[in-house]
Amino acid sequence: VQQAPIYSAIKRYMDENNLCLHMPGHMGSQGIIVPELEMFARLDFTEIPGLDDLHLAQSVIADAQNLLAKAVGASKSLFLINGATSGVQALLMSLGDGGRVMIPRNAHRSFYGGLVLSGAMPVYIPSEIEPELGIALAVSATEIENVLNLESDINAIMITSPSYYGTCCDIKAIAAVSKRWGKILLVDEAHGAHFPFHTAYPEPALRDGAQAVVNSLHKTWPVLTQGACLHLAEGFVNRDRLISIYSILTTTSPSYPILASMDLARDFMVREGTCYLEQAMLLSREFKPRLNQIKGIRCYDDELQKIPGVKAIDPLKVLIGVQGLGLSGYQVGRILREEYRIQVEIEEQNLILAMFSLFHNRKDWSRFYSALDDLASRYIVNSRRNQRPMHLPPMPQIVMSPRQAFYAHKQRLKLKDCRGQVAGEMVAAYPPGIPCLNPGEMITQEIWEYLRYLQKSGARVQGPEDPNLEYIKIIK
Numbered sequence: 001v002q003q004a005p006i007y008s009a010i011k012r013y014m015d016e017n018n019l020c021l022h023m024p025g026h027m028g029s030q031g032i033i034v035p036e037l038e039m040f041a042r043l044d045f046t047e048i049p050g051l052d053d054l055h056l057a058q059s060v061i062a063d064a065q066n067l068l069a070k071a072v073g074a075s076k077s078l079f080l081i082n083g084a085t086s087g088v089q090a091l092l093m094s095l096g097d098g099g100r101v102m103i104p105r106n107a108h109r110s111f112y113g114g115l116v117l118s119g120a121m122p123v124y125i126p127s128e129i130e131p132e133l134g135i136a137l138a139v140s141a142t143e144i145e146n147v148l149n150l151e152s153d154i155n156a157i158m159i160t161s162p163s164y165y166g167t168c169c170d171i172k173a174i175a176a177v178s179k180r181w182g183k184i185l186l187v188d189e190a191h192g193a194h195f196p197f198h199t200a201y202p203e204p205a206l207r208d209g210a211q212a213v214v215n216s217l218h219k220t221w222p223v224l225t226q227g228a229c230l231h232l233a234e235g236f237v238n239r240d241r242l243i244s245i246y247s248i249l250t251t252t253s254p255s256y257p258i259l260a261s262m263d264l265a266r267d268f269m270v271r272e273g274t275c276y277l278e279q280a281m282l283l284s285r286e287f288k289p290r291l292n293q294i295k296g297i298r299c300y301d302d303e304l305q306k307i308p309g310v311k312a313i314d315p316l317k318v319l320i321g322v323q324g325l326g327l328s329g330y331q332v333g334r335i336l337r338e339e340y341r342i343q344v345e346i347e348e349q350n351l352i353l354a355m356f357s358l359f360h361n362r363k364d365w366s367r368f369y370s371a372l373d374d375l376a377s378r379y380i381v382n383s384r385r386n387q388r389p390m391h392l393p394p395m396p397q398i399v400m401s402p403r404q405a406f407y408a409h410k411q412r413l414k415l416k417d418c419r420g421q422v423a424g425e426m427v428a429a430y431p432p433g434i435p436c437l438n439p440g441e442m443i444t445q446e447i448w449e450y451l452r453y454l455q456k457s458g459a460r461v462q463g464p465e466d467p468n469l470e471y472i473k474i475i476k
């Protein structure tokens, strides 16, 4: 460790051997029941003299945030101890009371929380899906410009890049469009915190012209779960308001183990990130083509860049199509877990997604390869599994803001009676994972027909209280 001010301050306090007549109640880990938690609890202090104050950072936390900002080229960085979720919410709230913001239709649920909290009205960027896998991988500058041509009266554009699957948008092109139209560009870069430390990885959004970026550090850095951060570019217009909102959304008792893990991880990434990323990239370059040669599966790689909107791919996300096995992704995931003791990041109808880190070595990549090779040889079929035809949900008709819809009175109604009603809950089928309804949207004839189609096709549906779609919650 070279420079980790928060961690060093905790160590100094521990070395003083004080009688701790302060929070937390486990009293320097002594009250912790199981030994596994004890090590963690030893670092678990609160905001006492010498450990700074996250809400008014002036010493070690301020120093650590400055070091983080310097490491990634931000004008200001803020630690989040409630995940990237709170950063997304803070950014949406920073746009002001109400207003309109352009977002992808398949955005992470934290966007909807942010819309409820801010009262903003969403304007959706239509999704395009990759036909084989049936998933949305990116939004393009052209699509965004098309929406702006129809709806110029928006305050900001907030996009997700990379996607969960590791595909990145052309942020430079999108930033150019935003600039031309005078809009703020915000990026949910939850899965891309490692990008600034190696030039062979996708370009980080901040460098490509985003005005504010959220990183979920715990996803790709060696950071404890919930550790994340917000980066602001020089001249971010809503900076003061954002900092006040950040404070509203942040606990007054931040976890020092999480803060210390972010501080230490930044020090590590600055010193060793490039070297580890290099190793990880070389393993990815070696194993992805090998995985792709296994009969019955397809390991997607650079060819995804041919998809409109996709500019770059994170080498550490390994996206595998399983249609040739005669199994669904859910089944492949279950077999991997039960028979090979491998747990992947996500399983969907047509795919599994494995997430490799900076710390997986050749043995780990090899074990994954051998397991899939073995699994494929046992299950390969001659004809591809019959796939449910993929239909994109119709475009929504928004009747009220997510905030109004959230607070409105709701009741259950039989699907057959729902035409012309306003939805009170979200309905999204997987794949493609793009909501066909969000609270506050009209159940038009077209959407009603789509819901009936989902019901008949037996698609996996997320969001509604009744996943069989017999009933829908509507706003009364």
Ligand SMILES: Cc1ncc(COP(=O)(O)O)c(C=O)c1O
Residues within 6 Å of the ligand: 082, 083, 084, 085, 086, 088, 108, 110, 160, 163, 164, 188, 190, 191, 216, 226, 228
């Ligand atoms: C694209 C995206 N944005 C935001 C988040 C929220 O991150 P966190 O879990 O750190 O709150 C996630 C989490 O899965 C995500 O995938």
